[in-house]
Amino acid sequence: MAARAELARLRPSKVCCARAELGGMLRAGGSLRLGGENRLTVAVETEHPEVARKALLLFRRVAGLPAEVVVEEHGPLRRRIYQVRLVPGPEARRLLADLEILTPEGGIGVDVPASLVRGDCCRAAFLRGVYLVSGSVCDPRGSGYHLEMVVSNEEFAHGLYYLLRLAKFKVHQARRKGREVVYLKDADDIAAFLGLIGAHTALLELEGIRVVKEVRGGVNRLVNAETANVEKSVAAAVEQIRWIEVIREKIGLERLPKALREMALVRLAHPEASLAELGQLLARPISKSAVNHRLRRLRRLAEEMTEEG
Ligand SMILES: [Zn+2]
Numbered sequence: 173m174a175a176r177a178e179l180a181r182l183r184p185s186k187v188c189c190a191r192a193e194l195g196g197m198l199r200a201g202g203s204l205r206l207g208g209e210n211r212l213t214v215a216v217e218t219e220h221p222e223v224a225r226k227a228l229l230l231f232r233r234v235a236g237l238p239a240e241v242v243v244e245e246h247g248p249l250r251r252r253i254y255q256v257r258l259v260p261g262p263e264a265r266r267l268l269a270d271l272e273i274l275t276p277e278g279g280i281g282v283d284v285p286a287s288l289v290r291g292d293c294c295r296a297a298f299l300r301g302v303y304l305v306s307g308s309v310c311d312p313r314g315s316g317y318h319l320e321m322v323v324s325n326e327e328f329a330h331g332l333y334y335l336l337r338l339a340k341f342k343v344h345q346a347r348r349k350g351r352e353v354v355y356l357k358d359a360d361d362i363a364a365f366l367g368l369i370g371a372h373t374a375l376l377e378l379e380g381i382r383v384v385k386e387v388r389g390g391v392n393r394l395v396n397a398e399t400a401n402v403e404k405s406v407a408a409a410v411e412q413i414r415w416i417e418v419i420r421e422k423i424g425l426e427r428l429p430k431a432l433r434e435m436a437l438v439r440l441a442h443p444e445a446s447l448a449e450l451g452q453l454l455a456r457p458i459s460k461s462a463v464n465h466r467l468r469r470l471r472r473l474a475e476e477m478t479e480e481g
Contacts, residue, residue: 284335319355
């Protein structure tokens with residue numbers, strides 16, 4: 173599901189939302205480094221080139237600041253990490269203060285900044301920014317429905333958790349390998365979340381899979397019901413054959429009235445046939461309910477014979 177690629181292409185129409193989205197990206201996947209001469213370097217880190225491109229664009233749009241992209245390779249698999257870095261300077265500091273990443277006291281803000289999520293439009297944009305750098309949704313064709321955002325800061329994870337809870341999502345939080353995971357498991361919630369942050373194609377794809385899944389579930393239920401019915405009719409046939417055997421033992425089938433004798437013989441010859449099929453197997457075909465009627469008469473006869481001893 174290409175939710176991220178779709179979201180990376182989205183361009184926020186309002187400046188307030190562009191600011192919120194950049195804030196979300198920096199909160200979830202930003203890094204701050206203090207260099208010499210108190211120079212602060214801020215960067216968005218991501219392994220997705222389309223996300224890096226979007227960060228570059230948002231830096232320019234929100235603060236009018238140039239940024240540079242540095243590519244690093246990590247680990248034996250040479251995983252590529254894109255660092256979109258702001259050139260250090262007073263403007264960068266101003267932007268960080270504006271996004272509440274630098275607090276007025278000079279500290280680093282780690283929670284969800286209220287000013288970025290006040291409006292509905294901005295809240296959605298903020299969540300989009302967070303999802304772009306830290307989120308993923310797994311293909312529900314595999315295990316189950318699962319959408320998660322993985323962040324390193326516990327306080328920010330809590331903030332994200334409460335933000336989603338306020339938006340009425342059934343949200344969960346867990347720690348995995350020293351990182352915080354905020355996730356959704358409910359299919360309706362995942363669909364609503366994707367819709368909220370603007371991943372409409374991914375949402376449609378998910379809904380398509382859901383429809384297929386539900387249809388398949390319906391078919392399974394039908395097959396199960398049918399199996400149950402087959403088992404029921406097999407049990408009934410076994411019982412009918414038992415009565416017929418009783419009659420044969422007691423008086424012999426040849427002494428039965430012609431209609432009942434034929435019914436008994438057809439049942440014995442076709443133990444697997446349904447009542448409707450039995451009716452068609454007679455020399456003069458009869459309906460399912462007529463078959464049922466004759467079988468009941470055979471049963472009554474057998475019962476009378478066993479009662480007599
Ligand atoms: Zn907005």
